[in-house]
Amino acid sequence: MHKIMSICIKEWKDYFFSPMAYIIISIFLLISGWFFFSTFFLINQASLRDFFDLLPFVFSFIIPAITMKVFAEEFNLGSYEILITFPIRHIHIILGKFLAQLLFIILLLMPTLSYPIFVSFLGDLDLGPVVGGYIGAIFLGAAFSAIGLFASSLTKSQINSFIIATIICLFFTLINRMLFFLPEKLITIFNYLSSSYHFQNFAKGVIDSRDIIYFFSLTFLFIYLTFLSLASRQ
Amino acid sequence: MENSQIMKTIIDVKELTKYYGNFLAIDKISFKISSGEIVGLLGPNGAGKTTTLRLLTGYLTPTSGTIKINNFRYPEQAPQIKELIGYLPESVPLYKNMLVYEYLEYVGNIRGFEKARLNSRIKELGKQCQINHIMGKEIGELSKGLTQRVGIASVLLHNPEILILDEPTSGLDPNQILEIRDLIKEIGKHKTVILSSHILSEVEATCDRIIIINKGKIVADDSTERLTSLYKGKILISVGLKNANFDELKLRLSNIEEIEKIELVSSNKGQELYVDLYLNKDVREKIYENIKNTEWILIEFSKKKTSLEEIFKEITQEN
Numbered sequence: 001m002h003k004i005m006s007i008c009i010k011e012w013k014d015y016f017f018s019p020m021a022y023i024i025i026s027i028f029l030l031i032s033g034w035f036f037f038s039t040f041f042l043i044n045q046a047s048l049r050d051f052f053d054l055l056p057f058v059f060s061f062i063i064p065a066i067t068m069k070v071f072a073e074e075f076n077l078g079s080y081e082i083l084i085t086f087p088i089r090h091i092h093i094i095l096g097k098f099l100a101q102l103l104f105i106i107l108l109l110m111p112t113l114s115y116p117i118f119v120s121f122l123g124d125l126d127l128g129p130v131v132g133g134y135i136g137a138i139f140l141g142a143a144f145s146a147i148g149l150f151a152s153s154l155t156k157s158q159i160n161s162f163i164i165a166t167i168i169c170l171f172f173t174l175i176n177r178m179l180f181f182l183p184e185k186l187i188t189i190f191n192y193l194s195s196s197y198h199f200q201n202f203a204k205g206v207i208d209s210r211d212i213i214y215f216f217s218l219t220f221l222f223i224y225l226t227f228l229s230l231a232s233r234q
Numbered sequence: 235m236e237n238s239q240i241m242k243t244i245i246d247v248k249e250l251t252k253y254y255g256n257f258l259a260i261d262k263i264s265f266k267i268s269s270g271e272i273v274g275l276l277g278p279n280g281a282g283k284t285t286t287l288r289l290l291t292g293y294l295t296p297t298s299g300t301i302k303i304n305n306f307r308y309p310e311q312a313p314q315i316k317e318l319i320g321y322l323p324e325s326v327p328l329y330k331n332m333l334v335y336e337y338l339e340y341v342g343n344i345r346g347f348e349k350a351r352l353n354s355r356i357k358e359l360g361k362q363c364q365i366n367h368i369m370g371k372e373i374g375e376l377s378k379g380l381t382q383r384v385g386i387a388s389v390l391l392h393n394p395e396i397l398i399l400d401e402p403t404s405g406l407d408p409n410q411i412l413e414i415r416d417l418i419k420e421i422g423k424h425k426t427v428i429l430s431s432h433i434l435s436e437v438e439a440t441c442d443r444i445i446i447i448n449k450g451k452i453v454a455d456d457s458t459e460r461l462t463s464l465y466k467g468k469i470l471i472s473v474g475l476k477n478a479n480f481d482e483l484k485l486r487l488s489n490i491e492e493i494e495k496i497e498l499v500s501s502n503k504g505q506e507l508y509v510d511l512y513l514n515k516d517v518r519e520k521i522y523e524n525i526k527n528t529e530w531i532l533i534e535f536s537k538k539k540t541s542l543e544e545i546f547k548e549i550t551q552e553n
Binding site: 234 | 322325340
């Protein structure tokens with residue numbers, strides 16, 4: 001456990017000693033805030049639906065930007081070679097880094113708590129969807145972080161890592177928006193694959209075990225793929 | 235190594251082979267290293283030195299062959315082996331944005347040190363590696379020599395029995411090279427050290443034993459003393475003749491057993507001929523006897539020193 005924590009603390013420190021973290025947090029708040037409030041008064045409803053509708057799409061870009069350096073930088077610098085000679089297993093390295101990402105995403109979401117507080121002053125805000133939405137956001141963030149870690153473990157180049165992760169995240173986000181092209185039988189399958197579909201269930205305030213299982217499986221799958229990718233480097 | 239029977243074997247490598255795709259990087263190499271030796275792995279760039287070291291540290295997995303370190307084997311006993319080894323890659327890849335003590339703390343935490351023990355260990359190493367005055371500096375701001383010291387301190391933290399350094403003096407200035415050499419010798423008093431280099435004088439200065447590796451194979455493996463004396467016994471004579479021809483000269487000298495090799499240096503249409511003769515004994519008189527009856531005019535007849543550098547060149551190019 002101390003091994004996982006050491007890696008996690010190191011990653012966490014890395015974020016805040018470089019301007020990257022601040023830039024990413026600012027961009028995230030700017031985009032999500034602008035899209036939310038630009039239509040908020042037009043719709044004239046005291047809900048965070050628009051914010052949560054957009055979140056999978058915004059996360060598809062923001063999370064790969066956070067995770068792109070995680071392994072790519074270590075490979076590029078060569079520090080991965082030292083890391084491997086520590087008495088530490090691949091899984092410790094992966095979990096340490098994953099934990100740091102997840103904590104960062106929770107931090108990223110903190111300032112947006114001001115939206116529901118603000119909205120609750122304007123009208124009667126239903127708390128269920130808000131709480132569900134935030135829980136869902138953490139699940140979604142975990143899954144996308146795992147995808148980001150996997151992409152970063154494939155390459156030395158941070159740009160490549162970013163592009164690969166974004167493509168995978170967008171695939172899971174947008175797959176249910178293309179359903180009208182498909183025969184009816186496939187729709188259920190594609191809907192089930194879609195991360196935005198499952199996330200929207202959370203954002204409706206429904207916490208269903210099927211959605212939890214979906215995000216757990218997606219996270220686990222990509223953490224496992226990261227493990228395979230690291231193991232194959234040797 | 236007369237007393238190698240008494241000293242225990244700490245590293246035992248058998249028939250180690252490593253392919254990168256179709257490229258054969260290491261070709262069935264075997265060697266043993268006893269506890270306490272300072273061994274230099276020598277070879278031209280691309281010979282397979284780094285690959286060998288990476289295999290020893292477990293960073294790479296061999297295609298075939300076995301590595302035993304203190305009788306532990308990869309991959310099952312990798313955790314035990316990792317406690318025994320401290321490894322610093324050539325580029326000294328430390329996190330540049332960390333402070334020196336912060337980096338040492340990070341390494342200590344991963345290795346599971348308690349706070350008090352870690353602090354005392356960092357103090358000890360700060361003194362031994364002479365980095366106490368830069369503990370609060372950012373690693374990225376340090377000179378190459380100081381970064382190397384911090385790197386060495388970080389891999390010594392867990393007090394490993396074996397220290398593996400890949401090209402520890404590459405990119406350093408002459409003063410820094412001397413300092414790092416002294417540090418390595420100091421460490422080598424209590425530990426087994428394996429270092430790689432493509433510079434002969436480097437390993438000659440620090441190592442008890444030299445393993446020369448070329449194109450993935452071991453071409454020489456002996457104590458530094460023996461290797462040096464073996465080749466210092468060799469004599470190189472440079473001969474210049476006018477009006478002579480190479481084939482006839484070869485014929486005339488063919489009865490002298492002490493000549494190991496005759497090498498043509500230059501000739502211009504029978505006018506002037508320059509050759510190098512490699513002898514295992516100084517037989518200049520015999521050579522002179524053999525050519526004095528000819529019409530040839532002797533324009534050069536001199537003894538050259540053979541350095542280890544030349545021997546190294548010879549061994550690695552022949553292969």
